Amino acid sequence: MTHELEVHVTHTSTITHVVERYVPLENKFPPKRGRKEKGQEYYTLNLHEQAQETLRCSIAKSKRTLKGIIHANYMSDFCMLTLTFNSNCDFDTTDFVTCRERFNSFWYKLKRSKKLKGIDLRYVGVIEFQQNGRIHFHILCRIPKQFIQLLKSKWTYGGLHYRKQHGSAEDNIKIASYLSKGIYDERLPRGRKRYLGGYGLERPVRLKFKSRKIIDFLLLRNGKILNSFESPYGFTTTVLITDAAIDELESFVEAQNENLTLELLEKLETIQQTFI
Numbered sequence: 001m002t003h004e005l006e007v008h009v010t011h012t013s014t015i016t017h018v019v020e021r022y023v024p025l026e027n028k029f030p031p032k033r034g035r036k037e038k039g040q041e042y043y044t045l046n047l048h049e050q051a052q053e054t055l056r057c058s059i060a061k062s063k064r065t066l067k068g069i070i071h072a073n074y075m076s077d078f079c080m081l082t083l084t085f086n087s088n089c090d091f092d093t094t095d096f097v098t099c100r101e102r103f104n105s106f107w108y109k110l111k112r113s114k115k116l117k118g119i120d121l122r123y124v125g126v127i128e129f130q131q132n133g134r135i136h137f138h139i140l141c142r143i144p145k146q147f148i149q150l151l152k153s154k155w156t157y158g159g160l161h162y163r164k165q166h167g168s169a170e171d172n173i174k175i176a177s178y179l180s181k182g183i184y185d186e187r188l189p190r191g192r193k194r195y196l197g198g199y200g201l202e203r204p205v206r207l208k209f210k211s212r213k214i215i216d217f218l219l220l221r222n223g224k225i226l227n228s229f230e231s232p233y234g235f236t237t238t239v240l241i242t243d244a245a246i247d248e249l250e251s252f253v254e255a256q257n258e259n260l261t262l263e264l265l266e267k268l269e270t271i272q273q274t275f276i
Contacts, residue, residue, distance in 0.1 A: 021235035
């Protein structure tokens with residue numbers, strides 16, 4: 001069977017992910033089948049396995065989306081808020097829905113605060129469970145340090161820790177990985193969004209190529225490979241930083257006569273659903 005190289009680039013001003021995979025020209029994405037190990041045929045999934053595979057891909061997509069939003073928006077000069085619940089709260093601090101409602105109420109108070117008028121209150125964050133089962137939140141935002149006391153006065157359910165982040169490309173990767181580590185937690189309810197916020201924030205762009213020349217181009221633009229690994233699912237992922245801007249990538253595409261596709265990260269196709 002003839003195979004074709006597909007190179008998918010997820011590009012932000014901070015981090016660029018490149019996924020390379022050889023895809024069969026015929027029947028590229030067989031329905032209801034499992035992953036293909038090297039030297040093996042596709043194996044058929046039963047109904048339970050199909051459900052588990054769908055869930056795994058859905059969670060992996062949430063993780064990619066969360067990381068993409070962080071890379072596209074929080075390159076430098078932002079803060080991380082950690083919000084915890086006290087043990088004496090008069091509600092179940094282990095319940096996802098209840099704690100989420102308390103967080104929504106807290107952020108609504110911030111939006112109504114006259115002192116925060118004109119402050120960028122867009123955010124992205126995660127819900128995590130402590131070992132004792134109690135929920136806490138990690139939030140990235142751009143609320144200035146002088147409002148720490150105001151934040152603490154509005155969060156009446158427990159502790160609030162404020163940490164200023166000056167940021168760098170390498171730090172950005174560590175923060176994104178730290179925030180997304182709990183996104184596979186089985187205690188998070190199915191069918192509910194696994195991260196918080198992201199509304200109105202920038203999203204990465206997706207570019208599709210048919211050759212590896214794009215990697216060489218990115219490296220020539222003051223590029224640096226941060227890590228690279230080969231997945232057992234048959235694709236290779238390279239994470240790098242580069243000075244290349246989106247208009248330069250478009251010019252590269254025109255010069256190479258490549259087939260360019262620009263989409264939002266949330267519209268990634270099946271090929272990237274295998275990337276974790």
